[in-house]
Amino acid sequence: MKLNAAKAVLVLLGYKDLREDKNLNWNTFFRPNINNMEAYQPGLREEQIRELVEVDQIYKLSSNESPLPPFLAALDAMQGALQGLNEYPDGSGYHMTKTISEHYGVPAENICCGNGTNEILTLIAKTCLTAGSNVVYGWPSFIVYRYSAQLMDVQFREVPLLDNGAYNLESLLAAIDDKTKLVYVCTPNNPTGACVSHADLASFIQRVPEDVLIVLDAAYEEFVTDLEAARTLDLFKDTINSLDKHAVVVLRTFSKIYALAGIRAGYAFAPTMLVQAINKIREPFNVNSLAQLAAAASLQDTTELNRRQELNKNCRERLQACFAELGLRYLPSQANYVWVDIPNPQQAFEFLLKRGIIVRSFAAAGGLRIGVGDEAGTASTIAAFKELLR
Numbered sequence: 591m592k593l594n595a596a597k598a599v600l601v602l603l604g605y606k607d608l609r610e611d612k613n614l615n616w617n618t619f620f621r622p623n624i625n626n627m628e629a630y631q632p633g634l635r636e637e638q639i640r641e642l643v644e645v646d647q648i649y650k651l652s653s654n655e656s657p658l659p660p661f662l663a664a665l666d667a668m669q670g671a672l673q674g675l676n677e678y679p680d681g682s683g684y685h686m687t688k689t690i691s692e693h694y695g696v697p698a699e700n701i702c703c704g705n706g707t708n709e710i711l712t713l714i715a716k717t718c719l720t721a722g723s724n725v726v727y728g729w730p731s732f733i734v735y736r737y738s739a740q741l742m743d744v745q746f747r748e749v750p751l752l753d754n755g756a757y758n759l760e761s762l763l764a765a766i767d768d769k770t771k772l773v774y775v776c777t778p779n780n781p782t783g784a785c786v787s788h789a790d791l792a793s794f795i796q797r798v799p800e801d802v803l804i805v806l807d808a809a810y811e812e813f814v815t816d817l818e819a820a821r822t823l824d825l826f827k828d829t830i831n832s833l834d835k836h837a838v839v840v841l842r843t844f845s846k847i848y849a850l851a852g853i854r855a856g857y858a859f860a861p862t863m864l865v866q867a868i869n870k871i872r873e874p875f876n877v878n879s880l881a882q883l884a885a886a887a888s889l890q891d892t893t894e895l896n897r898r899q900e901l902n903k904n905c906r907e908r909l910q911a912c913f914a915e916l917g918l919r920y921l922p923s924q925a926n927y928v929w930v931d932i933p934n935p936q937q938a939f940e941f942l943l944k945r946g947i948i949v950r951s952f953a954a955a956g957g958l959r960i961g962v963g964d965e966a967g968t969a970s971t972i973a974a975f976k977e978l979l980r
Protein backbone atom coordinates (compact mmCIF):
# COMPACT_ATOMS: atom_id res chain seq x y z
CA MET A 591 0.00 0.00 0.00
CA LYS A 592 2.78 2.37 1.07
CA LEU A 593 4.70 1.51 -2.06
CA ASN A 594 1.69 2.30 -4.21
CA ALA A 595 1.28 5.68 -2.54
CA ALA A 596 4.96 6.44 -3.13
CA LYS A 597 4.58 5.37 -6.73
CA ALA A 598 1.54 7.60 -7.14
CA VAL A 599 3.53 10.59 -5.89
CA LEU A 600 6.37 9.84 -8.26
CA VAL A 601 3.91 9.43 -11.12
CA LEU A 602 2.39 12.81 -10.29
CA LEU A 603 5.90 14.25 -10.36
CA GLY A 604 6.24 12.99 -13.89
CA TYR A 605 8.06 9.67 -13.44
CA LYS A 606 6.04 8.00 -16.15
CA ASP A 607 8.31 4.98 -16.31
CA LEU A 608 7.10 3.79 -12.89
CA ARG A 609 3.50 3.89 -14.01
CA GLU A 610 4.54 1.68 -16.89
CA ASP A 611 6.32 -0.71 -14.53
CA LYS A 612 4.17 -3.81 -15.06
CA ASN A 613 5.07 -7.35 -14.17
CA LEU A 614 4.73 -8.52 -17.75
CA ASN A 615 7.79 -8.93 -19.89
CA TRP A 616 6.36 -7.23 -22.97
CA ASN A 617 9.15 -8.46 -25.23
CA THR A 618 8.09 -12.07 -24.75
CA PHE A 619 4.43 -11.38 -24.02
CA PHE A 620 3.57 -9.97 -27.46
CA ARG A 621 3.41 -12.18 -30.52
CA PRO A 622 7.07 -12.13 -31.69
CA ASN A 623 6.32 -10.59 -35.09
CA ILE A 624 4.75 -7.51 -33.45
CA ASN A 625 8.13 -6.58 -31.95
CA ASN A 626 9.63 -6.39 -35.44
CA MET A 627 6.92 -4.11 -36.82
CA GLU A 628 6.93 -0.34 -37.01
CA ALA A 629 3.93 1.91 -36.51
CA TYR A 630 2.73 3.78 -39.61
CA GLN A 631 4.18 7.30 -39.63
CA PRO A 632 1.49 9.76 -40.65
CA GLY A 633 2.54 12.98 -42.40
CA LEU A 634 2.61 16.33 -40.57
CA ARG A 635 -0.77 17.83 -39.69
CA GLU A 636 -1.67 21.41 -40.56
CA GLU A 637 -1.49 22.55 -36.89
CA GLN A 638 2.02 21.08 -36.59
CA ILE A 639 3.10 22.98 -39.69
CA ARG A 640 1.66 26.21 -38.34
CA GLU A 641 3.81 25.79 -35.24
CA LEU A 642 6.90 25.42 -37.43
CA VAL A 643 6.39 28.05 -40.11
CA GLU A 644 4.47 31.28 -40.56
CA VAL A 645 2.51 31.05 -43.78
CA ASP A 646 -1.01 32.09 -44.75
CA GLN A 647 -1.80 29.17 -46.98
CA ILE A 648 -0.85 25.53 -46.47
CA TYR A 649 -1.07 23.01 -49.30
CA LYS A 650 -1.05 19.46 -47.98
CA LEU A 651 0.27 17.47 -50.92
CA SER A 652 1.77 14.64 -48.92
CA SER A 653 -0.92 11.95 -48.65
CA ASN A 654 -2.37 11.77 -52.18
CA GLU A 655 -5.62 13.22 -50.93
CA SER A 656 -7.97 15.32 -53.00
CA PRO A 657 -7.32 19.07 -52.73
CA LEU A 658 -11.10 19.55 -53.10
CA PRO A 659 -13.89 18.88 -50.59
CA PRO A 660 -16.18 15.85 -50.96
CA PHE A 661 -18.80 15.92 -53.73
CA LEU A 662 -21.85 18.04 -52.88
CA ALA A 663 -24.07 14.97 -53.23
CA ALA A 664 -21.97 13.21 -50.58
CA LEU A 665 -22.11 16.16 -48.20
CA ASP A 666 -25.91 16.34 -48.59
CA ALA A 667 -26.28 12.61 -47.99
CA MET A 668 -24.16 12.75 -44.82
CA GLN A 669 -25.93 15.86 -43.53
CA GLY A 670 -29.29 14.13 -43.93
CA ALA A 671 -28.10 11.09 -41.99
CA LEU A 672 -26.65 12.77 -38.90
CA GLN A 673 -29.87 12.40 -36.91
CA GLY A 674 -29.76 8.64 -37.41
CA LEU A 675 -26.34 8.10 -35.87
CA ASN A 676 -27.88 6.62 -32.74
CA GLU A 677 -28.30 3.43 -34.79
CA TYR A 678 -25.59 1.06 -35.91
CA PRO A 679 -24.69 1.12 -39.61
CA ASP A 680 -26.18 -1.39 -42.02
CA GLY A 681 -23.79 -4.29 -41.39
CA SER A 682 -24.49 -5.74 -44.82
CA GLY A 683 -23.66 -2.46 -46.61
CA TYR A 684 -26.76 -3.12 -48.72
CA HIS A 685 -27.20 0.32 -50.33
CA MET A 686 -23.48 0.94 -50.94
CA THR A 687 -22.96 -2.53 -52.39
CA LYS A 688 -26.08 -2.29 -54.59
CA THR A 689 -24.99 1.11 -55.92
CA ILE A 690 -21.49 -0.17 -56.75
CA SER A 691 -22.97 -3.31 -58.28
CA GLU A 692 -25.33 -1.37 -60.58
CA HIS A 693 -22.76 1.27 -61.45
CA TYR A 694 -20.09 -1.20 -62.54
CA GLY A 695 -22.22 -4.15 -63.60
CA VAL A 696 -20.65 -6.54 -61.09
CA PRO A 697 -22.85 -8.95 -59.05
CA ALA A 698 -23.31 -7.88 -55.42
CA GLU A 699 -21.86 -11.18 -54.19
CA ASN A 700 -18.56 -10.16 -55.80
CA ILE A 701 -18.33 -6.89 -53.87
CA CYS A 702 -16.82 -6.35 -50.47
CA CYS A 703 -16.90 -2.97 -48.69
CA GLY A 704 -14.32 -1.84 -46.16
CA ASN A 705 -13.31 0.88 -43.75
CA GLY A 706 -10.98 2.12 -46.48
CA THR A 707 -9.13 -0.14 -48.87
CA ASN A 708 -6.54 -0.43 -46.18
CA GLU A 709 -8.89 -2.56 -44.12
CA ILE A 710 -9.63 -4.82 -47.08
CA LEU A 711 -5.90 -5.37 -47.65
CA THR A 712 -5.52 -6.46 -44.03
CA LEU A 713 -8.61 -8.67 -44.24
CA ILE A 714 -7.29 -10.40 -47.36
CA ALA A 715 -4.00 -11.09 -45.58
CA LYS A 716 -5.82 -12.39 -42.49
CA THR A 717 -8.07 -14.72 -44.46
CA CYS A 718 -5.41 -16.07 -46.81
CA LEU A 719 -1.91 -16.07 -45.33
CA THR A 720 -0.87 -19.25 -43.58
CA ALA A 721 2.39 -20.03 -41.79
CA GLY A 722 5.23 -20.59 -44.26
CA SER A 723 3.50 -18.82 -47.14
CA ASN A 724 4.82 -15.67 -48.83
CA VAL A 725 3.60 -12.61 -50.72
CA VAL A 726 5.14 -10.86 -53.72
CA TYR A 727 4.87 -7.21 -54.78
CA GLY A 728 6.86 -4.39 -56.36
CA TRP A 729 8.98 -1.92 -54.40
CA PRO A 730 8.76 0.97 -53.63
CA SER A 731 5.02 0.61 -53.38
CA PHE A 732 2.18 0.84 -50.87
CA ILE A 733 3.54 0.02 -47.40
CA VAL A 734 0.43 -1.88 -46.27
CA TYR A 735 1.39 -4.90 -48.43
CA ARG A 736 4.43 -5.21 -46.18
CA TYR A 737 2.58 -4.43 -42.94
CA SER A 738 -0.10 -7.04 -43.58
CA ALA A 739 2.53 -9.69 -44.34
CA GLN A 740 4.37 -8.78 -41.14
CA LEU A 741 1.10 -8.97 -39.21
CA MET A 742 0.59 -12.52 -40.46
CA ASP A 743 4.28 -13.29 -39.95
CA VAL A 744 4.94 -14.42 -43.51
CA GLN A 745 7.80 -13.67 -45.86
CA PHE A 746 7.39 -10.66 -48.17
CA ARG A 747 9.27 -10.45 -51.44
CA GLU A 748 9.83 -6.93 -52.72
CA VAL A 749 10.68 -6.78 -56.40
CA PRO A 750 12.33 -3.62 -57.87
CA LEU A 751 10.21 -1.52 -60.22
CA LEU A 752 10.99 -0.78 -63.86
CA ASP A 753 12.87 2.45 -64.60
CA ASN A 754 9.60 4.19 -65.48
CA GLY A 755 8.26 3.42 -61.98
CA ALA A 756 5.79 0.72 -63.10
CA TYR A 757 5.66 -2.80 -61.68
CA ASN A 758 8.07 -5.22 -63.35
CA LEU A 759 5.65 -8.03 -64.14
CA GLU A 760 8.34 -10.41 -65.41
CA SER A 761 10.31 -10.05 -62.15
CA LEU A 762 7.13 -10.58 -60.13
CA LEU A 763 6.52 -13.83 -61.98
CA ALA A 764 10.09 -14.92 -61.29
CA ALA A 765 9.66 -14.20 -57.56
CA ILE A 766 6.53 -16.37 -57.24
CA ASP A 767 7.12 -19.90 -55.96
CA ASP A 768 5.00 -22.75 -54.63
CA LYS A 769 4.64 -20.99 -51.24
CA THR A 770 3.30 -17.74 -52.73
CA LYS A 771 -0.33 -17.01 -51.87
CA LEU A 772 -0.72 -13.37 -52.86
CA VAL A 773 0.80 -11.30 -55.63
CA TYR A 774 0.01 -7.58 -55.62
CA VAL A 775 0.08 -5.25 -58.62
CA CYS A 776 -0.38 -1.58 -57.78
CA THR A 777 -1.37 0.35 -60.91
CA PRO A 778 -0.92 3.31 -60.98
CA ASN A 779 1.78 2.58 -58.46
CA ASN A 780 2.11 4.62 -55.28
CA PRO A 781 4.59 6.45 -55.04
CA THR A 782 5.68 6.52 -58.70
CA GLY A 783 2.37 7.08 -60.55
CA ALA A 784 3.22 4.68 -63.39
CA CYS A 785 0.82 2.06 -64.76
CA VAL A 786 1.31 -1.33 -66.31
CA SER A 787 -0.32 -1.69 -69.72
CA HIS A 788 -3.61 -3.51 -70.15
CA ALA A 789 -2.12 -6.06 -72.53
CA ASP A 790 0.84 -6.78 -70.23
CA LEU A 791 -1.36 -7.22 -67.17
CA ALA A 792 -3.77 -9.49 -69.05
CA SER A 793 -0.90 -11.70 -70.15
CA PHE A 794 0.64 -11.61 -66.64
CA ILE A 795 -2.62 -12.87 -65.09
CA GLN A 796 -2.60 -15.82 -67.48
CA ARG A 797 0.96 -16.73 -66.44
CA VAL A 798 0.49 -16.50 -62.66
CA PRO A 799 0.03 -19.98 -61.14
CA GLU A 800 -3.68 -20.62 -60.57
CA ASP A 801 -3.26 -21.19 -56.82
CA VAL A 802 -2.05 -17.61 -56.29
CA LEU A 803 -4.56 -14.81 -55.57
CA ILE A 804 -3.83 -11.79 -57.80
CA VAL A 805 -4.56 -8.50 -56.00
CA LEU A 806 -4.83 -5.50 -58.32
CA ASP A 807 -4.67 -2.31 -56.28
CA ALA A 808 -6.39 0.33 -58.40
CA ALA A 809 -6.77 3.04 -55.74
CA TYR A 810 -5.81 5.73 -58.29
CA GLU A 811 -7.35 4.29 -61.45
CA GLU A 812 -9.97 7.04 -61.75
CA PHE A 813 -7.15 9.50 -62.50
CA VAL A 814 -5.74 7.46 -65.40
CA THR A 815 -5.90 9.09 -68.84
CA ASP A 816 -3.58 6.77 -70.81
CA LEU A 817 -5.77 4.57 -73.00
CA GLU A 818 -3.15 1.80 -73.02
CA ALA A 819 -3.10 1.53 -69.20
CA ALA A 820 -4.58 -1.46 -67.39
CA ARG A 821 -8.36 -1.41 -66.94
CA THR A 822 -8.59 -3.58 -63.87
CA LEU A 823 -12.38 -3.89 -63.80
CA ASP A 824 -12.38 -5.35 -67.33
CA LEU A 825 -9.73 -7.85 -66.24
CA PHE A 826 -11.78 -8.80 -63.19
CA LYS A 827 -14.89 -9.28 -65.32
CA ASP A 828 -12.90 -11.42 -67.76
CA THR A 829 -12.03 -13.80 -64.94
CA ILE A 830 -15.53 -14.11 -63.51
CA ASN A 831 -17.42 -14.22 -66.82
CA SER A 832 -15.37 -17.00 -68.32
CA LEU A 833 -14.00 -20.40 -67.42
CA ASP A 834 -10.70 -18.73 -66.52
CA LYS A 835 -9.32 -20.41 -63.42
CA HIS A 836 -7.37 -17.39 -62.13
CA ALA A 837 -8.58 -15.60 -59.02
CA VAL A 838 -8.37 -11.80 -59.23
CA VAL A 839 -9.27 -9.09 -56.70
CA VAL A 840 -9.54 -5.41 -57.65
CA LEU A 841 -9.26 -2.80 -54.91
CA ARG A 842 -10.86 0.63 -55.24
CA THR A 843 -11.28 3.52 -52.84
CA PHE A 844 -13.39 6.60 -52.21
CA SER A 845 -10.41 8.31 -50.52
CA LYS A 846 -8.79 9.72 -53.63
CA ILE A 847 -10.76 11.21 -56.52
CA TYR A 848 -13.99 11.06 -54.48
CA ALA A 849 -12.34 13.10 -51.71
CA LEU A 850 -13.66 10.99 -48.82
CA ALA A 851 -10.38 9.97 -47.15
CA GLY A 852 -11.55 11.22 -43.77
CA ILE A 853 -14.70 9.10 -43.60
CA ARG A 854 -13.01 5.83 -44.72
CA ALA A 855 -14.69 3.93 -47.53
CA GLY A 856 -13.15 1.42 -49.89
CA TYR A 857 -14.34 -1.64 -51.77
CA ALA A 858 -13.13 -4.64 -53.67
CA PHE A 859 -14.35 -6.72 -56.58
CA ALA A 860 -13.48 -10.25 -55.53
CA PRO A 861 -14.36 -13.91 -56.07
CA THR A 862 -17.50 -14.84 -54.10
CA MET A 863 -15.65 -17.29 -51.86
CA LEU A 864 -13.23 -14.56 -50.76
CA VAL A 865 -16.07 -12.10 -50.06
CA GLN A 866 -17.74 -14.77 -47.91
CA ALA A 867 -14.53 -15.54 -46.02
CA ILE A 868 -13.90 -11.84 -45.35
CA ASN A 869 -17.48 -11.49 -44.09
CA LYS A 870 -16.69 -14.07 -41.41
CA ILE A 871 -13.79 -12.12 -39.93
CA ARG A 872 -14.52 -8.45 -40.55
CA GLU A 873 -16.05 -6.34 -37.82
CA PRO A 874 -19.85 -6.59 -38.10
CA PHE A 875 -20.22 -2.83 -38.68
CA ASN A 876 -16.94 -2.10 -40.41
CA VAL A 877 -18.17 0.69 -42.70
CA ASN A 878 -19.86 3.54 -40.85
CA SER A 879 -23.29 4.87 -41.85
CA LEU A 880 -22.05 8.20 -43.21
CA ALA A 881 -19.34 6.53 -45.28
CA GLN A 882 -21.84 4.15 -46.87
CA LEU A 883 -24.17 6.97 -47.92
CA ALA A 884 -21.40 9.33 -49.02
CA ALA A 885 -19.80 6.61 -51.14
CA ALA A 886 -23.03 5.73 -52.92
CA ALA A 887 -23.95 9.37 -53.55
CA SER A 888 -20.49 10.20 -54.94
CA LEU A 889 -20.49 7.29 -57.35
CA GLN A 890 -23.67 8.52 -59.00
CA ASP A 891 -22.28 11.99 -59.79
CA THR A 892 -20.27 11.22 -62.91
CA THR A 893 -20.28 14.86 -64.07
CA GLU A 894 -18.34 15.92 -60.98
CA LEU A 895 -16.04 12.91 -61.38
CA ASN A 896 -15.19 13.99 -64.94
CA ARG A 897 -14.58 17.58 -63.85
CA ARG A 898 -12.12 16.41 -61.20
CA GLN A 899 -10.35 14.06 -63.60
CA GLU A 900 -9.86 16.96 -66.00
CA LEU A 901 -8.60 19.30 -63.27
CA ASN A 902 -6.13 16.68 -62.03
CA LYS A 903 -4.88 16.02 -65.55
CA ASN A 904 -4.29 19.72 -66.25
CA CYS A 905 -2.51 20.40 -62.97
CA ARG A 906 -0.46 17.19 -63.31
CA GLU A 907 0.68 18.26 -66.76
CA ARG A 908 1.63 21.72 -65.51
CA LEU A 909 3.64 20.23 -62.67
CA GLN A 910 5.44 17.82 -64.99
CA ALA A 911 6.15 20.59 -67.51
CA CYS A 912 7.72 22.60 -64.69
CA PHE A 913 9.99 19.69 -63.68
CA ALA A 914 11.01 19.22 -67.32
CA GLU A 915 11.78 22.92 -67.67
CA LEU A 916 13.91 22.82 -64.52
CA GLY A 917 15.82 19.80 -65.80
CA LEU A 918 14.57 17.52 -63.02
CA ARG A 919 13.96 13.86 -63.77
CA TYR A 920 10.36 13.01 -63.01
CA LEU A 921 8.24 9.95 -63.71
CA PRO A 922 5.29 10.66 -66.03
CA SER A 923 2.32 10.05 -63.77
CA GLN A 924 -1.17 8.68 -64.28
CA ALA A 925 -2.23 9.43 -60.72
CA ASN A 926 -2.77 12.49 -58.50
CA TYR A 927 0.90 12.79 -57.50
CA VAL A 928 4.21 13.01 -59.33
CA TRP A 929 7.53 11.46 -58.38
CA VAL A 930 10.55 13.69 -58.92
CA ASP A 931 14.23 12.85 -58.35
CA ILE A 932 16.02 15.51 -56.37
CA PRO A 933 19.65 15.58 -55.11
CA ASN A 934 18.84 16.26 -51.45
CA PRO A 935 15.20 15.29 -50.81
CA GLN A 936 15.16 16.22 -47.13
CA GLN A 937 16.55 19.69 -47.80
CA ALA A 938 14.04 20.23 -50.62
CA PHE A 939 11.26 18.95 -48.34
CA GLU A 940 12.16 21.55 -45.70
CA PHE A 941 12.47 24.34 -48.26
CA LEU A 942 8.97 23.60 -49.56
CA LEU A 943 7.60 23.21 -46.04
CA LYS A 944 8.73 26.75 -45.17
CA ARG A 945 6.57 27.93 -48.06
CA GLY A 946 3.56 26.00 -46.78
CA ILE A 947 3.86 23.13 -49.25
CA ILE A 948 3.88 19.73 -47.62
CA VAL A 949 5.15 16.87 -49.77
CA ARG A 950 6.40 13.36 -49.00
CA SER A 951 10.13 12.82 -48.91
CA PHE A 952 11.57 9.42 -49.83
CA ALA A 953 15.13 10.20 -48.80
CA ALA A 954 16.45 6.66 -49.29
CA ALA A 955 15.10 6.54 -52.85
CA GLY A 956 16.36 10.05 -53.64
CA GLY A 957 13.05 11.65 -54.49
CA LEU A 958 9.92 13.46 -53.50
CA ARG A 959 6.31 12.52 -54.13
CA ILE A 960 4.35 15.67 -54.82
CA GLY A 961 0.56 15.57 -54.66
CA VAL A 962 -1.26 17.30 -57.50
CA GLY A 963 -3.07 20.24 -55.95
CA ASP A 964 -5.85 22.44 -57.25
CA GLU A 965 -5.04 25.47 -59.47
CA ALA A 966 -3.68 27.54 -56.59
CA GLY A 967 -1.75 24.66 -55.02
CA THR A 968 -0.16 23.81 -58.35
CA ALA A 969 0.83 27.43 -59.03
CA SER A 970 2.41 27.71 -55.56
CA THR A 971 4.27 24.40 -55.94
CA ILE A 972 5.66 25.46 -59.32
CA ALA A 973 6.74 28.84 -57.94
CA ALA A 974 8.45 27.17 -54.95
CA PHE A 975 10.33 24.69 -57.17
CA LYS A 976 11.54 27.50 -59.42
CA GLU A 977 12.81 29.33 -56.36
CA LEU A 978 14.43 26.15 -54.98
CA LEU A 979 16.40 25.50 -58.15
CA ARG A 980 17.34 29.07 -58.84
Ligand SMILES: Cc1ncc(COP(=O)(O)O)c(C=O)c1O
Pocket residue numbers: 653654705706707708709732776779780807809842843844845851855856
Ligand atom coordinates in the same frame (compact mmCIF):
# COMPACT_ATOMS: atom_id res chain seq x y z
C1 LIG B 1 -2.00 2.19 -53.46
C2 LIG B 1 -2.94 2.43 -52.33
N1 LIG B 1 -3.82 1.48 -52.01
C3 LIG B 1 -4.68 1.63 -51.01
C4 LIG B 1 -4.69 2.78 -50.26
C5 LIG B 1 -5.63 2.86 -49.09
O1 LIG B 1 -6.67 3.71 -49.32
P1 LIG B 1 -7.85 3.86 -48.28
O2 LIG B 1 -7.60 2.97 -47.13
O3 LIG B 1 -7.86 5.29 -47.90
O4 LIG B 1 -9.08 3.46 -49.04
C6 LIG B 1 -3.80 3.81 -50.55
C7 LIG B 1 -3.78 5.03 -49.74
O5 LIG B 1 -2.98 5.91 -49.84
C8 LIG B 1 -2.89 3.62 -51.61
O6 LIG B 1 -1.98 4.55 -51.91
